[in-house]
Amino acid sequence: MRTEPTTYNLLNSISLPEDLRRLSVEQLPEICKELRQDIIKEVSCNPGHFAASLGTVELTVALHYVYNTPYDRIVWDVGHQAYGHKILTGRREAFSTNRKFKGIRPFPSPEESEYDTFTCGHASNSISAALGMAVAAARKGEKDRHVVAIIGDGSMSGGLAFEGLNNASSTANNLLIILNDNDMAIDRSVGGMKQYLFNLTTSNRYNQLRFKTSKLLFKMGVLNEDRRKALIRFANSLKSMAAQQQNIFEGMNIRYFGPVDGHDVKNIARILRDIKDMEGPKILHLHTVKGKGFEPAEKEPGIWHAPGKFNPETGKRIKADTSNLPPLFQDVFGETLIELAEQNPRIIGVTPAMPTGCSMNKMMEAMPGRAFDVGIAEGHAATFSGGMAKEGMQPFCNIYSSFMQRAYDNVIHDIAILRLPVVLCLDRAGLVGEDGPTHHGVFDLAYFRPIPNLTLSSPMNEHELRRLMYTAQLPDKGPFVIRYPRGRGVLLDWKCPLEEIPVGKGRKLKDGKDIAVLTLGPIGNIAAKAIEQAEKEKGISIAHYDLRFLKPLDEELLHEVGRKFQRIVTVEDGIRKGGMGSAVLEFMADNGYAPHIRRIGVPDTFIEHGTIQELYHLCGMDEEGICQSIINFEL
Ligand SMILES: Cc1ncc(C[n+]2csc(CCOP(=O)(O)OP(=O)(O)O)c2C)c(N)n1
Numbered sequence: 001m002r003t004e005p006t007t008y009n010l011l012n013s014i015s016l017p018e019d020l021r022r023l024s025v026e027q028l029p030e031i032c033k034e035l036r037q038d039i040i041k042e043v044s045c046n047p048g049h050f051a052a053s054l055g056t057v058e059l060t061v062a063l064h065y066v067y068n069t070p071y072d073r074i075v076w077d078v079g080h081q082a083y084g085h086k087i088l089t090g091r092r093e094a095f096s097t098n099r100k101f102k103g104i105r106p107f108p109s110p111e112e113s114e115y116d117t118f119t120c121g122h123a124s125n126s127i128s129a130a131l132g133m134a135v136a137a138a139r140k141g142e143k144d145r146h147v148v149a150i151i152g153d154g155s156m157s158g159g160l161a162f163e164g165l166n167n168a169s170s171t172a173n174n175l176l177i178i179l180n181d182n183d184m185a186i187d188r189s190v191g192g193m194k195q196y197l198f199n200l201t202t203s204n205r206y207n208q209l210r211f212k213t214s215k216l217l218f219k220m221g222v223l224n225e226d227r228r229k230a231l232i233r234f235a236n237s238l239k240s241m242a243a244q245q246q247n248i249f250e251g252m253n254i255r256y257f258g259p260v261d262g263h264d265v266k267n268i269a270r271i272l273r274d275i276k277d278m279e280g281p282k283i284l285h286l287h288t289v290k291g292k293g294f295e296p297a298e299k300e301p302g303i304w305h306a307p308g309k310f311n312p313e314t315g316k317r318i319k320a321d322t323s324n325l326p327p328l329f330q331d332v333f334g335e336t337l338i339e340l341a342e343q344n345p346r347i348i349g350v351t352p353a354m355p356t357g358c359s360m361n362k363m364m365e366a367m368p369g370r371a372f373d374v375g376i377a378e379g380h381a382a383t384f385s386g387g388m389a390k391e392g393m394q395p396f397c398n399i400y401s402s403f404m405q406r407a408y409d410n411v412i413h414d415i416a417i418l419r420l421p422v423v424l425c426l427d428r429a430g431l432v433g434e435d436g437p438t439h440h441g442v443f444d445l446a447y448f449r450p451i452p453n454l455t456l457s458s459p460m461n462e463h464e465l466r467r468l469m470y471t472a473q474l475p476d477k478g479p480f481v482i483r484y485p486r487g488r489g490v491l492l493d494w495k496c497p498l499e500e501i502p503v504g505k506g507r508k509l510k511d512g513k514d515i516a517v518l519t520l521g522p523i524g525n526i527a528a529k530a531i532e533q534a535e536k537e538k539g540i541s542i543a544h545y546d547l548r549f550l551k552p553l554d555e556e557l558l559h560e561v562g563r564k565f566q567r568i569v570t571v572e573d574g575i576r577k578g579g580m581g582s583a584v585l586e587f588m589a590d591n592g593y594a595p596h597i598r599r600i601g602v603p604d605t606f607i608e609h610g611t612i613q614e615l616y617h618l619c620g621m622d623e624e625g626i627c628q629s630i631i632n633f634e635l
């Protein structure tokens, strides 16, 4: 693979956008080249999101060149494409700490930089947030303040983006929306909007062809100046009628520009200058290539969305040997779903834009037509599943825990009330690591626990996951939530017979006399080691129960614990407030037991980013922390 030499003649002279603005337009391509090289070099050894930022290099440079940032507001959608923005806004030095514990944050964050204007991480919020800012600026009389939202084609498939567009079209504002269209989400973009954007490109080619033809006729003398003007007037009137009919944005009163080559930095800068002060809402449609400038990433943008470490010279990814490790929970889900679907023809798979992330791609490949990627549309994924369940299907809808927050009402209104048998698999439940507070799946236990009709479960290992999935699709189980974390399980031999688990039944893993430890989910494996350690260190005897279900609770098990123990420790990979520990507290109080209860879990604060190990340590949820809590639990 050919790579560019890494010299930073211009980039070294830029610490803030005002330095960039002192360059000539002619120098912009060079700065883009250096910026791109810098991103490649840094991300190769300090992994993170990669291909998306390569695709926005020219746009980023043009934006900071033309706009008076940070006074002008740039709102990134998701923020995984904003590494160039970080480097140009005073964080080049710190960029080597990107995503690391105590280092700079994974996504733009106003708490980190005044150039970061809003919370980033979850898709499709940029238009709404930017519109809010534009309206606020107008209310405050800040006529010279510009607001720009940058949203990808994948994020544009989200319902929230449509809500923002709808409001932007009917509210007085000068917002500029930049649509960064690379025909990719993490996997391929899906849906009608993708097709529509493609059609816009085709119609643009047609327009250009028409323009070129008229120029040619003119040259050939077929058209004189008067005829040409009349033809243009006629074509324009047709164009504006057609634009209104054909262009959804124009039809909504949002002026549409494009599509434009998103890698021609000088042209983007020129267009931005031209449209900057135009009144009313505008959309600029850019075509970009995800992974631009790094051949392997251009070829396989899905894999290079977040590729891990790689060699920047050869383009080879540096992968650890995982052959002797337990499987990823997501893969156990993916494989088991196919097994179940082979036996149960009613099973349908649904994922909102995370087929590779949650391994639904396995079923999509093995059973085309029986598993759907519905786009970045968590609310729709839930309601769509509800609709199918209502008609006798058995959907398995897999949504990352933190993204499920988007679908809260859909689960209540469109699944739980009718007790529809949708299996909601929450991948990435618990602390997820380097993606930080927006992505930690720590609220699900607390937010789903109050909802009637839901069964809430979490497997301690791969066998339990398989059995819970089997159980959930048996008749009359109603809506059934199964949460499991990012990463690997604990069993090398993860295949096991698919057997029913009685709903609401936990397990006593170990008897004990002095303290009872109650766990939910895979964190129970860490607790088991901590128990062993604490018994050794303190010479006490500790019982361990795996609750398996948070709802319904295993009342028999809890009565036993209430009767036998004065000291109870609960351990969960989720927010302490309202979660499993809270449920145990309530149960004990409601049933006349008065044990002392120590709850281990995520405290009442947003947990930063870092490795999962670092964050577990921070929250006292690692082996050492759990062991200390047990040892220091005096009456
Ligand atoms: C609500 C939500 N759902 C899913 C995701 C996971 N996610 C992150 S980036 C991404 C793809 C975004 O595609 P696009 O906006 O086109 O950006 P690109 O990566 O192509 O630049 C997805 C699905 C998310 N961040 N937020």
Ligand SMILES: CC(=O)[C@@H](O)[C@H](O)COP(=O)(O)O
Binding pocket: 049, 078, 080, 121, 186, 306, 357, 428, 432, 435, 486
């Ligand atoms: C930006 C974003 O939301 C995703 O790319 C997310 O980082 C994926 O997380 P996983 O790596 O856990 O699939």
Ligand SMILES: [Mg+2]
Binding pocket: 152, 153, 154, 155, 180, 181, 182, 183, 184, 185, 189
């Ligand atoms: Mg995209």
